[in-house]
Amino acid sequence: MRLTVLGCSGSAPGPGLPTSGYLVEAGGVRIALELGSGVFAPLMRHCDPFDLDAVLLSHLHLDHCADFSSLVVYRRAHPAPPYDVTERKLPVFAPAHAPSRLANAHAASRADLATTDLTDTVDFVPLTTGRYRVGPVEVEVAAMRHICEAYGFRISHGGVSLVFSGDTVPCPELVRLAAGADLLLADSAWRAQAGRANYLHMSGREAGEVARTAGVGRLVLTHVLPWSDRDGILRDAGEAFPGPVALAEPGATYAL
Template sequence: MQLTVLGCAGSAPGPDLPTSGYLVEAGGARIVLELGSGVFGPLTRLCDPFDLDAVLLSHLHLDHCADFGSLTVYRREHPEPPYDVRARRLPVFAPAHAPSRLANAHAASRAELATTDLTDTFDFVPLVPGHYAVGPVDVEVAAMRHICEAYGFRISHGGVSLVFTGDTVPCPELVRLAEGADLLLADSAWRAQAGRANYLHMSGREAGEVARSAGVGRLVLTHVLPWSDRDGVLRDAAEAFPGPVTLATPGATYAV
């Protein structure tokens, strides 16, 4: 299994730093995990978007799904698609309200929205806790604790597993999902701070504590806010987790 970081900024992009987006390749399957602002371009450097096998969206804040509009345009408007995109719709595993939410983002007017139905191009699969198959890859889904409906994913193939937290605060559901994972890709928005809002994000220290509790092999910190202290987030996580810890950067690859 290989993980490639397309973007990793939290909440808003930074200079040359797109928001959340990752390409996971395993067993011949290509899965895009999140499609935040600015990640579609880097994706096209790595593979033809027509070759994707699935899209996973943990939740529908724009820093995790804004470039779904770019994928929509590409699949709908490309003059020479390699196959009939309406006969071979791309599976999109996302919260149940994704079809209407993403159609609203795609349409330019109320009149256009009335005729915008993305289900002609995408096969939307509403997420609930449980297991899903993408070719030979198993995707386990667990509900996380964020300010909206949000999920974490455990992607497994060939005896290895990668866990992505999505956006969440520490919770037992996350520790259970991540237990024994080879790599934990963890929301680490900021340094620990007094009085921060509940149900938003983890700090670097909290991500490290979750990684330690779950006994993961490696911790990769992502979704650091552009105005946060990245080096401080890394130090905090490394103090809490005894294993290898790195900061995600665009273009970085991890063999799992």
């Protein structure tokens, strides 16, 4: 299994930092994990979008799904697709309201909102807690604790597992999902909550504590806000987690 970071900024892009987006390759399949602002261009450097076997969207905040529109345009407008995209639709695992929410970006006017549809080229699979398959790869889904419907993913193949927290505060559901995983890709927006609303994000220290409790092999911190103290977040996580810990960087790859 290989994880490639396409983007890792939280809430808004930063200089040279697209928001959330990752490419997971395992068992001969390629999965786009999130498609946030600015992610589609680096995706194309690592993978022909027509070669994707699935898309996983943890939730529908724009820093996690804005560039889904670019993927749809690419599949619809490319003059020479390698296959009939209306026959070989791309599976998109996302919250149940994704078909209407994501279609809204393509409506020509307010009057067209009710009739705009993306299912000519993608096949939406509504997420719920449970297990799914993308070819030989298993995807376990658990509900996380965020300000909207949001999920975490455990992607497993060949005896190794990658866990992505999505956006969440620390919770037992994440600890269970991440138990014994080889790598935890964890939301780590800031150093401290500092009076912010509940159910937003973890701090670096909280991500480290989750990683330690779950007994993961490696911790990678992502979704750091552009104005946050990256070095401080890394230091806090390292004080809480005894294993290898790193900040996600665009273009970084992790072999599992």
